[in-house]
Amino acid sequence: MPGVVRRGAKHVSGTQVTNEATLRAQRRSWTCAFEDFAGVYGTGALIGPDLVLTNYHVVERLEKNAARQAAARVRFDYFAPGTGRVVVLAQDWLVAKSFYSWRDLDPTRDVEPDKLDYAVVRIAEKVGDGPPAEGVAAGWRYVGRPARRGWLVLPKPETRVEKGTPIDIYHHPCVVEGGQVSSCAMPDLPARGTILSVDAGWLRVTHNAETRHGSSGAICYGKNLDPVALHHAGDPDSALETVTPDQKPLPPGQRAIPLGLVAAQLLASFPKIYQETLPPKENPAQVAVAKSTAEIGQGLLRDRHARALPLVDRDRPEWDIIDSRAVQKSLVHAIGCRTADGQKFFMTRLRQASFAFEGLSRAERNDRLSELLKSGRSQNGWAGSSPIVDTQLDPIGAAAKIAREIEWKIDPGQGTVFVIGTTFAKRPDFEREKIMVAEVGRLCVPLTAKGKFQVIFVYEDTRPNSRGGSGVAGFWRNPPPDGCGRCLDLTDIARDQLDEWIKAIDHAYKIDRDALSNEIDRIFRLGPMPFAAIEPKLRRVTSIYCRDTK
Structure with a gap:
């Protein structure tokens, strides 16, 4: 099949060469130089019309020294000395950020799953909506230059x-x-190398591509030149050493951060910014020239669906569970929901809440879910068979039994998630449940020395008229009991909660907003619905409206 030329291939077609030239020219046009960010220099990549991704440590000094903002600049199309398009920063320029981890400075420190060393910077011009630079140096020698970067x-x-x-x-x-x-x-040629290792939490990777000071914030492109990681530290030179001169010696090798983690955190913590990174309308960078028009349309449609549907989840309360992992010893969570949004469906929604925002392919996710719901051991981070509540014991005794089973099943080599499901047809004894869950939290605190884990109690309400407000959200108030994280109810979705979603779809694809609103009104004519019921309906709607856009 025509595609990107494989390294070492002896025979390639003219189409393959054209494809690769297009992909490489696009990636060169997205890459930019960060110049004089309060004395720090780095690399960035355009991820929206006026949004650039780089490392947080590249912009940290400037964030703390606003007086030097006027001198900072971002240079695109910088292929030869004295060339390039210089763009200044927008007034509110730092729109999303995640600090670097202390482990990035000292390998003896604990890893911090929420510290990903990235920054999203807004520039003063919509560079992505205009054309890229012309000429051989820009990479458009063998292929036509697109009208839009x-x-x-x-x-x-x-x-x-x-x-x-x-x-x-x-x-x-x-x-x-x-x-x-x-x-x-x-440089005329990219730095080339291989991913050498992936750490146990999937938080950092090492590679052997040759980089230097100034390479921080560059994108690591993998197979088919797909973006896979954000380079952030090198050996022996690293901008981290400039920002933090007391940095301790790190193991040899270049280091990068998986971009799947960055995307997941942007979606969770900066959803409006994430929306701005959605595929642009008629973006030539989304297609390979060898594909047919039908293939291109189907590919764009699938990509749009995948990026539009996460926006359905209104305020995404389950992301509070992910955020709670940044709080020390937040191990045990309690969730109340309707059976329609019950254990299996909720786990699908929560698939990124496993340790380190583990990104999974659909096949891996289905395998992990099937392992979760049957006996046997999962290979992907979920406990194959989670503990069961012994209702014959008092709440303290039941908690002790659960904690013993958790201790036995903790895998020190990877994070483990235990899901304890309870189904009820009438309101259960929540006083007993509160005591038991809090005691499990207390008993789990010392178990963190054995490995990383989370425990999620899911209470499925089977009452026919229930709207999901079971009362689990009242198990505790802040600050939570020792070892406990979040308690929340996943209630039904109402029509007015979809207004922001409609705006997001319109922002991404320039649809007929009134027509989509009318279609949503029709879907909700009988009132609020559980997430599981509305998701397939919204999938059909997005299919229609995304297909009708160019």
């Missing part, structure tokens, strides 16, 4: 980086002359 579309949160993946890095390394630092034009 477009931008890099982040991988889906399900994307996982695999050991052994070959990578290419387009970057702007720095030079120091006479004590002055300056960025270099992009």
Whole structure:
């Protein structure tokens, strides 16, 4: 099948060469140099019309020194000395960020799952909506230059980086002359290497592509030149050393952050910014020239569905469980929901809440869910058979039995999630449940020394007239009991909660908003519905409206 030329291939077609030239020219056009961010230089990638992704440590000094903002600049199309398009920052320029982890500075420190060392910077011009640079240096020698630059579309949160993946890095390394630092034009060839290792939590990867100071914030492109990771630290030179001169020696190797984690955190913590990174209308960067028009349309449609449907989940209360992992010893959570949104469906929604926002392919996710719901051991982080509540024991005794089983099943090599499901047809004794869950939390605190884990109690309400407000949200108030994290109810979705979703779809695809609103009104004519019931209806609606857009 025509596609990107494989390294080492002896025979390639003209179509393959054209495809690869297009992909490489696009990636060069998205790459930019960060210059004089309060003395720090780095690399970035365009991920929206006016949004650029880089490392947080590249912009940290400027965030703390606003007086130097006027000197900071972002340079696109920088292929030779003295060339390029210089863009300044927007007034409110730092729109999303995640700090680097202390482990990035000291390998003896604990890993911090929510620290991903990225920043999303808004620039003063919509570079992505205009054309890229002309000329051979820009990469358009063998293929026609598109009318629109477009931008890099982040991988889906399900994307996982695999050991052994070959990578290419387009970057702007720095030079120091006479004590002055300056960025270099992009090298003619990308830095090439391989993903050497992936850590146990899927939080960092190492690679052996040659980078230098100034490469921080560059994208690691994997197979088919798909974006897979964000380079953030090198050996021996790293911008982290510039920002933090007390950095301790790190193990040899280049380090990067899986982009699937960045996408997941943006979706969870900065949803409006995530919406702005959705595929642009008529973006030529989304298609390979060898594909037929039908294939292109189907590919765009699938991509749009995948990116539109997460926006259905209104305020996404289950993400509070993910956020709670940033709080020390938040181990045990309680969820109330209707049976329609029960254990299996809720676990599908919560698939990114496993440790390190593990991104899974559909096949892996289905395998993990099937293992979750039957006896046997899962290979993907979920406990194959979770503990069962012994109703013959008092709540303290039942909690002790659950904790013993958890201790026995903790896998020190990977995070483990235990799901304890309870179905009820009438209101259960929540006083007993509160005591038991809180005691499980207390008993789990010392077990963290054996490995990373979470425990989720899911209470499925089978009452026919229930709207999901079971009362689980009242199990405790802040601050939660020792070892406990979130308690919440997943109530039915009402029509007015979809207004922001409609705006998001319209922002991404420029649809007929009134027509879509009328269709949503029709869906909700009988009142609020559980998430499980509305999701397939909204999938059909998005299919129609996304298909009708170009």
